[in-house]
Amino acid sequence: MISLFCFDFILILILIYPERKILIDIASIQKLLRKALLYRLMTNVEKIVSNAGLSHQEVSSRTGRKGNWFNDAYNNNEDIHISSLAKVLSVINAHTEIKQYQLSDLFDKKVLRISSVMSSLADENFATINNFITSEIDLFMDLIGDWGSLDSKKKLSNDERSYFKELQKLIKHLADKGDKSNA
Structure with missing residues (x-):
């Protein structure tokens, strides 16, 4: 089941899986991707x-x-x-x-890939976001580590931390779903 809500022109999508509710907000994914991009760039510098x-x-x-x-x-x-x-x-x-x-x-391969995903994400919507994340599942799985590191260093706001946890659940759910379909 898919529910769509709009608050102050921010699209919020709730994907309801039998086992849990996961909140998807494309703007929040963009913010987390930007944080990961900066983390990688500053690490390279x-x-x-x-x-x-x-x-x-x-x-x-x-x-x-x-x-x-x-x-x-x-x-x-x-x-x-x-x-x-x-x-x-x-x-x-x-x-x-x-x-x-x-x-x-x-600007290593990872930085360029994050940048590319950020650009492509702007074209996504509630109907395509799962497929988009699934198509980039290796990158998103890798970024969980970056976001976890940023979180442990207290570099994520409370909202970003909450959203990271929700996104982490979705990524793991989609990765598990992909593993089952490949088996």
């Missing part, structure tokens, strides 16, 4: 900083930022500006030439 032998504090001060800006941006999963990223890369380049790195060191 941090790897390059670490490989250059630089501390977060050195990067902060050499980019003209006070305190421990880079550490805060990394730990808080911040969406830094492109100009800030360019400054970080210039600091790395002053210490170790960045020509040894490729764009794919920052």
